[in-house]
Amino acid sequence: MGKVYTAATVSLDGFIAGPDESGFDRLFRWYGNGDVEVPSANPDVQFRLTKENAGVFVPMIENTGALVVGRRLFDLTGGWGGRHPMDRHVVVLTHSVPEGWPEKGENFTFVGDGIESAVATAREIAGGRDVGVNGGTIASQCLEARLLDEIWVALAPVLLGAGRPYFDELRSAPLDLEGPLTVLDAKDVTHLRYRVRYP
Amino acid sequence: MGKVYTAATVSLDGFIAGPDESGFDRLFRWYGNGDVEVPSANPDVQFRLTKENAGVFVPMIENTGALVVGRRLFDLTGGWGGRHPMDRHVVVLTHSVPEGWPEKGENFTFVGDGIESAVATAREIAGGRDVGVNGGTIASQCLEARLLDEIWVALAPVLLGAGRPYFDELRSAPLDLEGPLTVLDAKDVTHLRYRVRYP
Numbered sequence: 001m002g003k004v005y006t007a008a009t010v011s012l013d014g015f016i017a018g019p020d021e022s023g024f025d026r027l028f029r030w031y032g033n034g035d036v037e038v039p040s041a042n043p044d045v046q047f048r049l050t051k052e053n054a055g056v057f058v059p060m061i062e063n064t065g066a067l068v069v070g071r072r073l074f075d076l077t078g079g080w081g082g083r084h085p086m087d088r089h090v091v092v093l094t095h096s097v098p099e100g101w102p103e104k105g106e107n108f109t110f111v112g113d114g115i116e117s118a119v120a121t122a123r124e125i126a127g128g129r130d131v132g133v134n135g136g137t138i139a140s141q142c143l144e145a146r147l148l149d150e151i152w153v154a155l156a157p158v159l160l161g162a163g164r165p166y167f168d169e170l171r172s173a174p175l176d177l178e179g180p181l182t183v184l185d186a187k188d189v190t191h192l193r194y195r196v197r198y199p
Numbered sequence: 200m201g202k203v204y205t206a207a208t209v210s211l212d213g214f215i216a217g218p219d220e221s222g223f224d225r226l227f228r229w230y231g232n233g234d235v236e237v238p239s240a241n242p243d244v245q246f247r248l249t250k251e252n253a254g255v256f257v258p259m260i261e262n263t264g265a266l267v268v269g270r271r272l273f274d275l276t277g278g279w280g281g282r283h284p285m286d287r288h289v290v291v292l293t294h295s296v297p298e299g300w301p302e303k304g305e306n307f308t309f310v311g312d313g314i315e316s317a318v319a320t321a322r323e324i325a326g327g328r329d330v331g332v333n334g335g336t337i338a339s340q341c342l343e344a345r346l347l348d349e350i351w352v353a354l355a356p357v358l359l360g361a362g363r364p365y366f367d368e369l370r371s372a373p374l375d376l377e378g379p380l381t382v383l384d385a386k387d388v389t390h391l392r393y394r395v396r397y398p
Contacts, residue, residue, distance in 0.1 A: 026375065157377065159374045159376065160373050165212065166213075175357065176357050183384045194211065
């Protein structure tokens with residue numbers, strides 16, 4: 001059975017977005033500072049990675065069978081225009097199916113009965129592959145429900161000062177992690193991967 | 200001339216202390232998980248480091264000539280009983296000299312006229328060696344005043360959920376960093392060192 005993981009690019013002071021959704025140009029420099037073109041299913045999203053960064057990013061995508069996202073991230077991206085850049089099935093945890101969906105994107109499923117159900121649905125779709133969980137709020141919910149196996153952090157060399165923290169409203173803290181299982185210092189980012197140790 | 204740096208052990212979610220000053224047992228596992236005894240000038244503070252961690256910690260202390268700390272950290276530690284564990288002169292930035300001091304600790308200087316003055320005083324005491332700046336609030340002040348050269352993070356594999364962030368009230372963000380200049384993955388901690396790039 002595949003892993004359930006969350007992955008995010010985080011500033012050194014712990015934010016996945018600066019104030020008013022700023023700072024993405026700084027956080028995501030590593031998405032565009034190389035020569036390796038990584039195909040994106042969404043024409044609005046382009047990846048040009050260094051060889052090292054592609055060596056982390058490409059296997060992550062290839063090993064991922066489905067995604068679970070929160071309604072906030074879905075709305076923020078406009079449902080990725082109906083197709084996620086990773087070209088994977090997306091399970092959206094939401095109390096209400098947004099207007100016009102799922103007709104606007106065939107690879108989208110809307111689940112209203114909780115994080116356990118959303119992850120179970122994604123696991124089924126993923127077959128034996130991994131399930132990726134985003135963003136921070138939904139990852140926190142996954143942690144509370146003891147469903148999250150691994151946390152992948154792409155640590156960006158920037159201080160954002162304020163904004164949206166990776167894990168917010170984490171009631172089950174403190175929580176020990178195992179690792180980093182891997183450390184890779186690449187251009188404009190340091191990749192760290194941890195396993196969650198539930199008490 | 201030596202560097203001005205700040206160093207802290209930080210949780211993966213960006214906190215140097217959990218709620219109500221908790222979490223230190225988890226953050227500072229690396230202070231006591233090895234066989235290398237590192238002398239402390241303060242009998243209440245013991246360091247037993249792994250060889251790798253000592254290889255980061257000992258040179259940091261040896262290269263440091265003086266420290267600048269805020270009044271909050273000074274009060275929280277009770278002025279380290281009059282002698283800092285690193286056995287270095289401590290410059291305390293405070294509006295008022297606390298009662299009984301500096302008589303209680305001869306290696307303490309109290310500076311009331313701002314962060315520039317505190318750092319200049321510490322630089323003079325340090326001779327050509329480095330100046331260490333702690334904790335987060337005073338390090339933020341140092342950043343605002345463009346006095347901080349480097350940020351050293353000892354990243355602990357734990358989520359604290361809430362608490363005291365490393366850099367708080369950072370008004371000059373976003374701020375780009377250079378690095379990590381060094382990465383060392385050791386037992387219960389990953390050491391990362393960054394240089395500040397002022398715009």
